Amino acid sequence: MADNEQKAMQLMAEAEKKLSSSKSFLGSLFGGSSKVEEAVDCYLRAANLFKMAKKWAQAGQAFCHVAQLHLKAGTQHDAATNFVDASTCYKKCDPNEAVSCLLKAIEIYTNMGRFTVAAKHHQNIAELYETELADAARAMQHYEQAADYFRGEESISAANKCLLKLAQYAATAEHYDKAIQIYEQIAKSSLDNSLLKYSAKEYMFRAALCHLCVDILNAQHAVERYCGMYPAFADTRECKLVKELIEHLEEQNVDGFTEAVKTYDSISRLDQWYTTMLVRIKKQINDNPELC
Missing domain, CATH: 1.25.40.10 (Tetratricopeptide repeat domain)
Known part of the structure; x- marks a missing residue:
């Protein structure tokens, strides 16, 4: 475990160096984009090593670095995927940060018109507020948003599932x-x-x-x-x-x-x-x- 963590930290440092060199004048002339791609690869390898070492916060952070690089490169789908990967890691150690990463992914998916995927992640956020963060009001908010997106995409069964959770919490809250x-x-x-x-x-x-x-x-x-x-x-x-x-x-x-x-x-x-x-x-x- 310690060995995996050490290797991951080395890869993180290596990724930073590659990014720094890609920003220099010479780097921009000679293979700046390839340096960014190499940095992405280092971050991804580091993220998986952190996962193996059960260093979930560090793994989440590494995936976030990758997501931000994909955003700058304009590869929206890859950015969203890595924000979701980051959220999966943060769920094990920091539910609030997991929510934050899912919200970033949702913004990308809605901009891409992928409302069914966005709905599923709103549902995931609602479940986090329900089980980990004990915030019924926010759970209701995200169940309702998920249901709205599911209905828009004609996923009636999935919408009803979210609506039933919303109704359960609404009644409990005397609404x-x-x-x-x-x-x-x-x-x-x-x-x-x-x-x-x-x-x-x-x-x-x-x-x-x-x-x-x-x-x-x-x-x-x-x-x-x-x-x-x-x-x-x-x-x-x-x-x-x-x-x-x-x-x-x-x-x-x-x-x-x-x-x-x-x-x-x-x-x-x-x-x-x-x-x-x-x-x-x-x-x-x-x-x-x-x-x-």
Whole structure:
């Protein structure tokens, strides 16, 4: 490992020398461009040696040097590729720097009109904010941008995947209208696809819970609409649970509410998102004694 790091550092120094000589007057007359190409090769070799030595920050830095040289040479695609390579290295040691490199790559890809690739990298940034940097607001921002680019390129499945993450975070942040809009939109589009039709019940269920976090009457009307759109929804356990919850909220019946959720959970396990929403809904019974 130490040997690889040493060789990498030597190659970095060699690359700097080649760049310095390419900038001199004689260098510009005699093979300046070839010196830059040689420097690029040295940086790339150094980056891979740093990777072998698990020196991720140094590897990322070396890839960034290569990317900047490609930008100056006008080779946009190669520059973007090396910024992505740099980001992959920085992910292991510096998530903020990983984001920065991906944003540089995205700028290049959007200028080239490669929006699907740009969308994938916005999604990667969102996941970094989600898992490494614990910044839900920025994760939402990049999921939304990714979805927008995916939709523009007719990658509907990929767009919906990002939108569902956006809705999940929007609801958690109490932006219920935004979450409801997304869940209803995806539910409707799912009904038009025979392969996805069954999944519509989940999105309707999620939307109904978001409605319940805000207003019982709107939730009742929403459930009626969903049953009209998708008659089979009326017979699902999800629809029946929502109707039970509405009834228990109106009756201020905490025990009934708790039992209904427990019964559902014993058959279909509720994840953290569902639990969070249901706790908020249940809290209304205590916080709003005149709810009914």
